[in-house]
Amino acid sequence: MTTEGTAMDASPPRNGQPGELRILSQPDLEDLGVSYAQVLRIVEQAFIALRNGDSHNPLKTIVQPADQRSIAYSMVGRDGASETTGFKVVHEFDPQRTRDAYRFHSFIFLCDDLTGQPIALMDVVKLGPLRTSASSALLARAACPEARSALVVGTGVQGRIALPMLLAAIPQLERLMVYGQHPEGLQAVRDELLRLHPQREVEIVSDLQQAAGQADIVIGASGLTARQQVRRAWLKPGAVAVLLGYGIDADVLHGxxxxxxxxxxxxxxxxxxxxxxxxxxxxIDAQLPDILLGNALARRQRDDVVFAYNSGMVVTDVALGRYLADLALAANRGTRVKLW
Structure with missing residues (x-):
């Protein structure tokens, strides 16, 4: 991946063929030259189109057995900016990690809403973290555009790309910190930052309270098993805490x-x-689409401690999925299946 802009600002090609569906697996979506800067622009445009365009983002439908051994949900959305409709399906087994049998399966089906042709049925392992990190970066930039320091809590998939995405949104960040419990995860965070920003370093911190008290931006990207969470009393005046998983205590929201x-x-x-x-x-005082349009404030006072909640929005999956699918199809990736 790169953090530079690409020629994808132009109208994307319409690659669907009548009666044909392209299946894009995880390997098909690797090494596409994805631009973090472009990811940010696409996700931002998708949020803006929710207010200004013919976009739709209905609430997800969720089903779960009484013993909570699994959770399944589906979402349908339309991104007016790219004239694309998408259907996302997720099944997660052992979401509480109590059975030592965790499984996650998901895909998104995209259709071109100008031609009526299917675009692709594609895996979302890469798509989900990209759109979530981009949304977090947009929330952080809106609430703290002059930030100089950032702390990421968690070293999973989200934690590993959170800092590069923040740098794409806020290039002037000087101090980059990460807190986690797993040495291999901490090294993965370092490796990803080094790959995309060879001149930058990430500081591994062991005292979460001290680090949180020094950060302008705190990203809660831990998994369900997070051992320690950032508390409201730890945050300095003017800080923004963005929650997308775990790692930030509920008292930050309430306080x-x-x-x-x-x-x-x-x-x-x-x-x-x-x-x-x-x-x-x-x-909630304001929503991101209204903030991006200048119709709502991201904070009232300079010293406000801002809590930002990043919930997955299928309209951003659709918009970003279209970007990834166009790149993959232009590279002749995927398996062609004749379904109709």
Whole structure:
């Protein structure tokens, strides 16, 4: 991957063939020359199109057995910016990691809404982290555009690309920190940053409280088994805490001076674990699409501690999926299947 812009700003090719579906597997989506700067632009355009374009992002449909051994959900969305419709399906087995049998399977089916032709059925292992990290970076840049330091909590897939995506959004960041429990994950964070930014270094921190107190931006990207979470009292005035997984305590949401989210309704569906003892979740002050359009503030006062909630938005999956699919199809990747 690169962080430079590409020629993808031009209208993408329309690659679907009548009656044919292209299957794009994980290997088909590797080494496509994806630009983080372009990913940010596409995700930003998708959020803006929710207000200004013919885009739609209905709430997800979720099913789960009584013993919570699995969770499955589906989403349909339309990105007006690229005239693309998508259907995303996810099945996660052992999501609580209590059976030592974790499995995750997901795909997205994309259709061109100008020609009516299918584009691709594609894996989302690469797509999901890209769009989530881009949304986090947009939230962080909106709330703290002059940031100089950032801390990522977690070293999984999201944690590994969070800092490069933040640098694409906020190039003036000077101090980059990561906190995690797994040596191999910490090394992976270092390796990914070195690959994309050979001149930059990431600082591995062992004292989470101290690091959180020094960071302008804190990204909570840990998994469910996170051992320690950033608390509200640790954050300095003016900091923004962006939660996309775990690693930031619920008391940051409840104690923040200002709260923003990618989407309020989606947050109500996905953040029930952040409610207080009475089941209460504080109201959200602004949503990202309105902030990007200049119709809402990302913070009120310079010293506000801002809590930002990043819930997955299928419209960004659709928009970014179209970008990746166009790159893959232009490179003649994937398996052609005649279904119709």
């Amino acid at each position: 923040a001076n200002y709260r923003i989210a990618t989407d309020t309704e989606q947050m109500q569906v996905t953040c029930t674990d952040l409610a207080d003892a009475n089941g209460h979740i504080p109201p």
